[in-house]
Amino acid sequence: MVEHVIVIGAGVYGAAVTAALTRRGAHVTVxxxxxxxxxxxxxTFSWTNSCGKRPRAYHDLNVAGMAAHRKLAADVPHGDWYHEGGNLEWAADDAGRVELRKKVAGVLDYGYEAQWLSRVxxxxLEPDMDPAELPEDEIAYFPREGxxxxxxxxxxxxxxxxxxGAELVANDAVTGLEVTAGTVRAVRLTSRRRLAADAVVNCAGPQAAVIAELAGLVLPMRNTRGVLVSSSPAAISVSRVIHAPHVHLRPDGGGRLLLHTHEIDGAAQVSGTGEISVDPSAVDKVIEAGRALYPGLRASTVEGVRVGERPIPGxxxxxxxxxxALPNFHFAVSHSGATxxxxxxxxxxxxxLGENHDEALAAFRFERPALAAR
Ligand SMILES: Cc1cc2nc3c(=O)[nH]c(=O)nc-3n(C[C@H](O)[C@H](O)[C@H](O)COP(=O)(O)OP(=O)(O)OC[C@H]3O[C@@H](n4cnc5c(N)ncnc54)[C@H](O)[C@@H]3O)c2cc1C
Structure with missing residues (x-):
């Protein structure tokens, strides 16, 4: 019987798995x-969505993820970490418009909510945007995103x-897994602590392949880095996620905005000693694109730059x-983990803990041939 579960990693996945295990009565160490x-x-940009996600099973998983956030936030007093403000997106050129039309048609076909809005x-919805930055029409709106x-x-x-009753162990890395006869028996930590385990869940995000290797498994990953810029507080009204052609942004608490564009993800450099830096001109580029869209952002400065590594299975x-091959070892690893x-x-x-979720998890098994093929 599974009594003591070790969860490796305390990001969104590790926290969610720990809470769900504890709710079911397991003794958990994270x-x-x-x-x-x-x-x-x-x-992370942490946009909750299933906007253009394929295949169908992945779309459905994301829609279920959005519903789970909605329910959790409604069930918990002050569960106001969840913001279902919707998402606006438009394109700058003909090729972009063709792609956006295809995306909207695809999600509507899946029964997902999407509308076309005019500039007016x-x-x-977002009165502080500069009208000159918007097309006259074909602005896609996805009202259930956030x-x-x-x-x-x-x-x-x-x-x-x-x-x-769960135990949280911070600042102590997993350095080894004891595996005998097709079962993980224990987890070893930097502190030399040994934690006996009935089951282990790998929630190590971008490091999930390293933990898999400790268990003798090969998890192909193709992680990428992303650069996020936080503005200082600005007295402007922004209530939802915005995907403009050269900037993506959303509120970031206390009047701040979080800004991103894939155009600057390559500006993060990692030195030989592992230090991460970001080319300042890339930061200027994204904040200027934000200021062009929201002129009120001109009064605000860059308060922080963060670089995140997307955990992307092969x-x-x-x-x-x-x-x-190792039935008491489990994965919870993905991009779009915020959703x-x-x-x-x-x-x-x-x-x-022994429940049957074969149907929901079939498309996401470690053994699928497509994962090993990459
Ligand atoms: C720029 C960017 C934008 C994104 N935008 C979105 C978005 O809009 N919407 C969305 O849904 N998702 C988005 N994502 C993806 C999403 O943020 C991730 O999928 C999610 O945060 C992953 O969570 P995690 O818990 O798996 O990983 P993490 O948060 O990285 O947690 C893993 C934890 O494991 C720990 N760990 C690693 N190795 C060990 C070890 N040996 N021993 C013990 N602990 C260990 C780490 O310290 C870490 O705390 C984005 C990601 C990035 C980088």
Whole structure:
């Protein structure tokens, strides 16, 4: 019987899995090499969406992820880390418009909510945008999308789990797994602590392949870095996620905005000693694009720059649930984890304790041929 579960990693996935296991009565120890939310979950755009996600099983998982956030936030008093403000997106050129039309048609076909707005209608939602930056029409609006504040979500999930008996071990990395006869028996930490385990869940995000290797498994990953810029507080009205051609932005608490564009992701450099720096001209570029769209942002400065590493399994899809060759070792690893983790973490936790989630997890198994093929 599974009694003691070790969860490796305290990002959105580790926190969600820990909370879901504890809710089911398991004794859980969650271990992180650093502080909770100190990994990718502390440096993410965290837009909750299933906008153009394929195949269908992945789309459905993301939609279920959005629903799980909605429910959790409604169930928890002050669960206001979740913001379902919607998302506006438009394109700058003909090729972009063709792509956007294809995306909107695709999600509508899946039964997902999407509308086309005119400039006038979009400005009713976001009146502080410069009208000159918007096309006259063909502005896509996805009303059920939004964003989360991951650190606050992780704080809630971990503190409620700890209140129910879970143990949180921070600043102590997993350095080894004891595996005998196709079973993980224990986890070893930098501190030399040894934690006996009935089951282990790998929620190590971008480091998931390293943990898999400790278990003798090869997890192909193709992680990428992303650069996020936080503005100082600005007295402007921004209520939703905006995907403009050269900048993506959303509120970031206390009047700040979080800005991103894929155009500057390559500006993050890693030195030989592992230090990460970002070319300042790339930061200027994204903040200027934000200021062009929201002129009120001209009064604000850059308050912070964060670089996050997207944990992307080799074929792009999540890796979730048990491993056939090592049945008490489980994965909860994906990109889009801000959207997916509460729902997917619940499925993984249930499976670790013997529930059958084969149907929901079939497309995301570690053994799928497409994962190994990359
Ligand atoms: C720029 C950017 C934008 C993004 N935008 C979105 C978005 O809009 N919407 C969305 O849904 N998703 C988005 N994502 C993806 C999403 O943020 C991630 O999928 C999610 O945060 C991953 O969470 P995690 O818990 O798996 O990983 P992490 O948050 O990285 O947590 C893993 C934890 O494991 C710990 N760890 C690692 N190795 C060990 C070890 N040996 N021992 C113990 N602990 C260990 C780390 O310290 C870390 O705390 C984005 C990511 C980036 C980088």
């Amino acid at each position: 271990v992180d090499a650093g502080a909770p939310a100190g990994g990718t979950s502390g440096a 209608e979009a400005l009713r 964003w989360i504040e991951p650190s606050r979500l992780i704080g809630h999930l971990l503190s409620s789990a700890v209140a129910d 074929d792009g899809l999540p890796v979730l649930g048990r491993v056939l 997916l983790s509460v729902h997917a973490g619940d499925l993984v936790a249930g499976e670790a």
